[in-house]
Amino acid sequence: MDLEKLLTDRLAPAFATVAGGPVDPLVRRSARTDFQSDAALALARRLGRPPRVIAADVLDRADLADVCSVAEVSGPGFLNLTVADDALAGLVSALAADARLGVPVVAEPETVVVDYSAPNVAKEMHVGHLRSTVIGDAAARLLQWLGHRVLRANHVGDWGTPFGMLIEHLVDLGEAEAAQELPMGDLDSFYKAARVKFDADEAFRERSRRRVVALQGGDAATRRLWRMLVQQSARHFLTVYELLDVTLTERDFHGESSYNDLLTPVVEDLDRLGLLRSSNGAACVFPPGQAGRDGEPLPLIVRKSDGGYGYAATDLAAIRHRTGTLGATRLLYLVGLPQRRHFEMVYAVAAQAGWLPAPARAEHVGFGSILGSDGRMLRSRAGGSVKLVGLLEEAIARATLLARERNAELGQVEAAEVGRAVGIGAVKYADLSSDRHRDYVLDWERMLSLDGNTAPYLQYAYSRIRSIFRRAGVAARPEAVIRLTEPAERALAFELVGFGAVVVSVADSLEFHHLAGHLYRLAAAFSAFYERCPVLRADGPVRDSRLLLCDVTARVLRQGLYLLGIRTPDRM
RNA sequence: GCGCCCGUAGCUCAGCGGAUAGAGCAGGGGACUUCUAAUCCCAAGGCCGCAGGUUCGAAUCCUGCCGGGCGCACCA
Incomplete structure (x- = not known):
């Protein structure tokens, strides 16, 4: 139970009595005290009474004695609510005893398809795939943890006209040669070489065209070569996912080709439904x-x-397939904002055709671009796309260097592990910590800073807690009594207790920057607590209480970062 | 031309109907015989793009402008 909800539940009956009907008490955090309710203001006109009088009336009738130490009317008619220390402590104790940290399992699990990453066969993954992969994986992790049945769908680009030229190039190279070259990770040069020949050589172009026909016709030899390309590419994708700590596996690969047999029925059924029109020779649907x-x-x-x-x-x-065969009711598409219109049209047509029957719905979870320091779309020096592996390796190298500089106690192996967790975490956090609709600028200095809203800052807070327990040589006792006397302890407790509500709301909005922001405030509250409230040097009950606060903080940070796909090293 | 996203502190971003608009970075000032100072604390910094409107109350909702980005039939 979080405080907003608890206070709302206590105020709502009083408001209902005063207003003669249901009223949302509009409880929110307050800068002046812990919480405030704003509902009396809005009621004034309707009831024809001054808002302060309404607020006072509500206060008289509300059962707040066990939750608030102070509840008073303030300003034009706000209700200022100060939470009682023991009530807050009680909520933290409940959190300590709860393996799920105040995040309930959903009452009605849905089948959710999360369509994300979607790289192209025979092309190396580049920064353009980063946001879809990172945000999509966070969505999959979070919805799964809430108890939904999550089906990850990697809509790999494994079909289409380019495969004619790619297969012909494969034939030219010789299979043995290609089998050696492809796994080396240099998929791009393979693709480019094929492209160059295609553009320059008419005979090659003609062979490529015939090869496309053979592929689509199901020619066995062609299919075998195509499968070889797909498999070699899959191996590359999986390497990247492992490096990125992304939960996609080979079982989640559902390439475009896997829908081939369903395409003809789609057109036929659209036609049967009277939705299809021929226009310039193409079979079209015109969504309104x-x-x-x-x-x-x-x-x-x-x-x-x-x-x-x-x-x-x-x-x-x-x-x-997803609604009909898989029984999904929520379809998420992690694709950049430029494709918004396309998905609007596809969803509209699917709905018209009856393929998105309520309660099923499809959501385009769009996002902006990653920009370079010049404020333009991130490009390599040569003007091409930036390879994802290169970007990730740079992040790891930078983070490893920082780890070595900052902590001489780390051994070679541990510094490498820390560098990986911090470097990858920094890249992912940069992506998840600002509103996904916006473009964002890739800036190593800021991403890897230990100050501010960054992955390293959150990871550092976690590692400091682990350090306390290493020194203590004991674990926290879950049954220890929580005592909140210092302001820093109260501030920390409020952030801990708010975790559940944030997770639940992000499951709906998929605005991961709200979760990131909450974890940042938690880490900041912990850092302030750490400065002012000695844990190991405190006496008996205070020490036990603080150890438990530390433990719950570590668990929330760990779980929260896990949901974002970010690791929490024990040492930094 | 139409549509979508975005204009908030020098920079990067939160806030999206409620009381004096918040963080971080950079710049200024402080705190390590103390559980990692990779941290913390203090001060300073704002015509919330512009103009109207709705409202008791607007950065937040509506309309119109201005500026930036992206998209607008056989590529995905």
Whole structure:
């Protein structure tokens, strides 16, 4: 039980009596005291009474004695609520005894498909895949922890016309040679070499075209070569996921090709439903309210004029499969904001076709771009895309160097482990700690700073707690009595108790910066507590109480960072 | 032209109907014989892009501008 809810429950009946109907007490944190209720102000006009009188009336009727040490009318009609120390301590004790740290398992679990990462076969993963992968993984972790059935879906780009040229290039190289080159991780040069030949060589182009037809026709030899490309790429993706601490596995790979057999039925059924129209030779659906550059209705092209299927068809087939066969009721798409319109149209068509029956719904969880220090889309010096592995390796190298500089006690092996946890954590946290709709600037200095809203700062707070327990040589006693006498102890307790509500709200909004912000405030509250409230040097009951506060803080930080996909090293 | 996202402290960002707009960084001042000073504390810093409107109350909601980014039929 969090305090907002507890206070709301206590105030609501009193407000209902005074107002003659249900009223949300509008409880929130206050700068002046612990909490405030703003509802009396809004009621004044309706009831024709001064807000201060209403507030006083509510106060008379509300049962707050065991929760608040002070409850008073303030200013124009606010209710200022100061939480009693023992009530707050009681909530912390409940948290200490709760393996789930105040986060309940959902009463009605849903089947949720989280569609994220989606790299392309025969291309190396680049920064463009980072946000989808990081945010998507956080979504999967969080929803799963809440008790939902989460199906991770890696919609790998493993189909389409480029595979003609890629397979022909593979043939030119010779399988043995290619088998050696591909796993080396240099997928990009393979792709580029194929591209160069395709652009320069008419004969190669023609072979590529025939190869596409063979692939789509199911030619066994072609399929075998294609599968080789897919498998080698999958190996690369899995290496990156492991480096990134991302929970995607090979079982989660559901490439575009896996929907091939469903594409024809999609078009046929749209036609049967009367939604399909032919336009310039293409089979289209025109969802209402969408206009193109010329002001004319904008089509969703489900089958191209050459008879081939575009990604709209695949996306529709995937929706159908996910709601129909998999029984999912929530579909999340972790794809950049530029594709917003596409998904609006796809969801509209799916809904029209009856493939998103209530309560099923699809959400485009969009995000902005990663920018370089020049404020433009992050590019390599050569102007190409920045390889993800290179970026992650740089993060690890920088963090390892910092770890060595800052803590001479760390051995070679441990410094490497810390460098990895901190470097990867810093990259992921930078992505998750600001509003996902915004673009953000990749800045190593800021990401790896030990001050401010960064992964290293949170990890450091955690490692300081571990350090206390190492020195103490004992564990916290869960049954110890929590005593909150210092302001820093109270401030810490409030942040601990607020964890559950934040997690629940983020499960809905998928605004992970709210969770990150909460963990940052918790870490900051702990750091202040650490400065002012000695733990090991305190006497008996105070020491026990503080050890327990430390323990609960560590558990919340660890769990919260786990949900963001970030590790918590014991030492830094 | 239409649509979407974004304009808040020098910089990076929170806040999105409630009382004096909050953090961090940078710059200024302090705190290590003490559980990691990779930290903490103090002071300073704001026509909340502009103009109207709604409201008892607007950074927050509505409308119109201005500025930046992105998208607008067979690539995904």
